[in-house]
Each structure stands twice: as C-alpha cells, then as structure tokens.
Amino acid sequence: MPICAHCEREVEKTYPCPLCKERYCPQHIKPDAHNCPMRGGRKRRTKPARVREPSSPIAPERLDDVMQYIRELKKTRRS
Secondary structure, eight states, rough: OOOOOOEEEEEEOOEEOOOTOOEEEETTTSTTTTTOOGGGGGOOOOOOOOOOOOOOOOGGGGEEEEEEEHHHHHHHHHH
C-alpha cells in the first residue's frame, strides 16, 4: 500500500501535490496541509493594489490650452 509523505500512514491511494510532486493522502494533498516547501512563490496577494487618482485633473475646457502649452515646450526643447 502507498504511504503518505506527510503523516507516513498507509492509505489505499495517494495523490501528487501540484507544486512539489510528493504523494499525499487525501487529508494532506493541499499544499497548506503538508507545509509544502514550493508554495512560497505562488501565494496570492492579500491586499489589492492601490489605484492612484490623478493629483490635478485637467478640466475638459482647458485641455486645448494645455496641449498647446505642451507643443510649445517640445519646440523649445528641440532647439
């Protein structure tokens, strides 16, 4: 009979861990259940990434003025 790599009991069937490929009984097949050494690199983020909002949004009516200013800056930097 096969033996679980974690609890070392004889069981009817063992299953390979998807990360470390060792064979475990149904109670220890999940990586957290057998302290899988390979699980460190596959943890999920616990906090979602923070989304930054623009610090000073440009009003739509001022967009043309801002774009003109940027074009003039680019011209002066080229020369």
